[in-house]
Amino acid sequence: MLKQYSFEETAVQTFDDKTSLAMKTENLQVFYGANHAMHDADLAFPKNQITALIGASGSGKSTYLRSLNRMNDGIATVTGKIWYHNVDINEPTVNIYEIRRHIGMVFQRPNPFAKSIRENIVYALRANGLKNKAELEERVEKSLRGAALWDEVKDSLDKSALSLSGGQQQRLCIARSIAMEPDVLLLDEPCSALDPISTVKVEETLLELQKKYSIIIVTHNMQQAARVSSQCAFFHLGHVMEYTPTGTMFSNPQIPVTQDYIAGSFG
């Protein structure tokens, strides 16, 4: 029997004006038809930090994350405001393609295209009108280095991306995203299909990347959240219950529901 927790009792931090924010949502609601999957999410993401979203399965983490770069368009109804550079990007007039170029996304399952390693990275750049060969080459190398994959694949850029291991494929997907030089990188359980060694590599990559990007990562792995994130948000049944600095979340959770979840005595 699932314990009942009050949705009124929440602990969500806000930031003062001095903190520069990458993104912020206000009163974000998501509906899949009649299913109200996300209630009132007010979260702000500081620049150049890693924010982790944690919570049980079905709590709405992916739903929330996918709203941030409008990947829920055509799938769900999203209301509320999503602030990015002082623009509400949830407005229908906003160019979604432009948004996704600035807010990249990496999925749970490594999903490289059935193309060569090079083509995987060049694809989106070309789609955006970048044609200069030398520049494309340069971006390929830069992004692969950024994703800590360069040394492993530099001699086989023309091999099919599907011949890579799962961990390599996921780092290729990260490389593919950062080749677009986004501001914000959204990652939905990027390590759930990976072995511990690949996971460590991806985590190291993320820690390196936060110098340049703001990162929001969904994870089921509490240790991972503790290892990489600075802020941590806990989702429960479509509500954001607690949003605190990661240290606080894990050592001194503010409300009963988070305490139980962290302690593993949930429900």
Add this chain to the structure above:
Amino acid sequence: MEQTNFQLKKQKSQSNDWSARLHHATRATREDWMGKGISYLCIGVIILVVASMLWFITSKGVATFTQNHVSLTKFLFGTNWAPDQGHIGALPMIVGSFAVTFAAAIVATPFAVGTAIFMTEISPNKGRKLLQPVIELLVGIPSVVYGFIGLAVVVPFMRHVVGGSGFGIISATFVLFVMVLPTITSMTVDSLRAVPRHFKEASLALGATRWQTVSRVILRSATPGILTAVIFGMARAFGEALAVQMVIGNAAIMPKNLISPASTLTSQLTTGIGDTIDGTLPNNALWSLALILLLMSLFFNALVRVIAKRGQLKHER
């Protein structure tokens, strides 16, 4: 009765001879044998039928060359088809068959791919509710109906628009185009639907537009399937006899243009088969045409297999 049965079982299970116990047949193993026996029997029958058909057509088809001593080059490259007088140059029919097949495929493919993209990517709902049934219906219409419509509508139309008799390759192409369109479309739809959803998501998440996603990711990864669809369409066009025969004019001469009467391997077969006597050259010559058809369908099949293998490799590598 039951009593003894029970005792028997008991006795058996108490036996200490493990080898006998583990080797003796039970109902389950007997069922296995039976199932295996039945399926091998069915397979045997099918193999026998196919093999004898192949052997029959081949042996009859090569009689032209072995018994009537027509040279293979004359048959394949000769342009004079008058079996009664001993001339059997099959090139006009070969050209006719390939011409209508390729023309129909070339015209039908863009339409089919366009329709399939509409049905899967642009408007999946309308696609499923409206177009799917229409296409299924079109696949099921017998070819004589297509031929009849061709005869009643297409031929007069061509006569009116481009002149001549209206019979010819262009009319045949048009009829075949309508006939292969649903085949190619429905198979293309299947291959587009089989493209993993995550390819599409990945592309969209990178900021690619819908069009870029469709043209560079979805179509690309569905290419083997689309090629297969086109080849199936071509195989259907190549083998279609009745509808073609009704609109192509059936003149066994080299087609000079697209609007003069011509003939295909199949149309020549159906027109000629009733008038010949078994064992004579005219009859053997028709079997040789049939042999070409058989070889071509084997070729189409092989092609489909090669493409499937390639496609698989591409995804696994």
